[in-house]
Amino acid sequence: MKVLIATEKPFAKVAVDGIRKEIEAAGYELVLLEKYTEKAQLLDAVKDVNAIIIRSDIVDKEVLDAAKELKIVVRAGAGYDNVDLAEATAHGVCVMNTPGQNSNAVAELAFGMMIMAVRNFYNGKAGTELMGKKLGIHAYGNVGRNVARIAKGIGMDIYAYDAFCPKEAIKADGVTPVDSADELYKNCDVVSLHIPATPETRKSINYDLVNLMPKNGLLVNTARKEVIDEEGLLKLMEERQDLKYVTDIMPEKNEEFAAKCAGRYFSTPKKMGAQTAEANINAGIAAAKQIVAYFKDGCEKFRVNKK
Structure with missing residues (x-):
């Protein structure tokens, strides 16, 4: 088996070393395509590989057409809208992500x-504290659960809305489930977004929804750009000088x-959620392990596309 790491933005060396260890221990060959600048380079590299590990790299029809031997693509990370x-x-290609x-x-x-925003972006003026504030977690998946864990340590009052997560699971974590997004936004001082970009969620964070937030509300988006109705949010923030948005x-x-x-x-210059050494290593090695399990045992636990 031949496994390709195709990363325009490369993994850290320690992550590549970890991936190589997993792949070669299984008796497979690992090849690298890093910092490529043209799609043609990717199309050439995929011609004879059986598996691909990517980050934010695009895998579309053209890439799939070129990859005649391809059986599996693993996106090292939670989101997979680039495939x-x-x-x-x-x-006939299996697609997986590495959730968590x-x-x-x-x-x-x-x-x-959040802390930067409530402290007025460190401009020297008095701000507020997160302790005692109501935090709304919009989508209670792996990230949402970690947000709840940290919020408990800070002393926040935590609420969550997730149409697909049982309320009992949310309650078990000491978090209060609510029945709708409207209820979440209406009652929370801070809302943290963790929803995926789907046809249903695109531009769903709009004027009417965010306008439900109390005075001095803060919206935090570390999810996806596409879920924000930018025109609506911009119009609202012009009208409501009390609202803040960080992403x-x-x-x-x-x-x-x-x-x-x-x-x-405030916006960072680029997507930064997973830009830590630890996450870089964890996601890459998880991708390698999933490829080995797929070929050795037929394991499709993290498959995200239909068969």
């Missing part, structure tokens, strides 16, 4: 951004947000 799932299924490996890194970033996914309208919402808005 065309329907085309992968049509090509980046979760703590994303949760810690969310709190770093690690730079909006299309970043310059407008920065100009019109000065002192109440």
